[in-house]
Amino acid sequence: xxxxxxxxxxxxxxxLKGITAIDSGMKVYRPDKVLDYLVLSYKDYHVAYLYDFERxxxxxxxxxxLEDAQELAVEKIEKKLNRNYH
Numbered sequence: 001x002x003x004x005x006x007x008x009x010x011x012x013x014x015x016l017k018g019i020t021a022i023d024s025g026m027k028v029y030r031p032d033k034v035l036d037y038l039v040l041s042y043k044d045y046h047v048a049y050l051y052d053f054e055r056x057x058x059x060x061x062x063x064x065x066l067e068d069a070q071e072l073a074v075e076k077i078e079k080k081l082n083r084n085y086h
Contacts, residue, residue, distance in 0.1 A: 005058040006036055006051040018042050035077065039066065048073040052081060 009015050021041040027050070029035045038049040048069040049060045057080050061072035 004036075004051065004053060005056065006038055006049060009038065009049065015040070029077070029081075033081075037073075039070070041066070045069075050074065050077045052077065055081070057081065 003011070019040050020043060021039075023037075023039040023041075025037060027035045027037045033052075036051040036053060038051075040047045040049075045062055045064050046066045046069040047060055047062045048066075049058060050073045051058045057077065059073055059076040059080060061069045061076060063069035063072060
């Protein structure tokens, strides 16, 4: 079985270089939509990834504050999902 785009990130040595913390799991986006998330924390910034397995859509957002990275990732996935719903 082929790895998802999100799983492939964890195989990329450049992406993993310098990580201080990793968090992953599932996020309820809408009552009928669940997204996978991955947060990679580095010394000076955080990168939040959201992945829609159904549509194979991956977005990422980088920011100094964790909350900012997460909010930006949600904004990005909303734009892509809404574009694909119509």
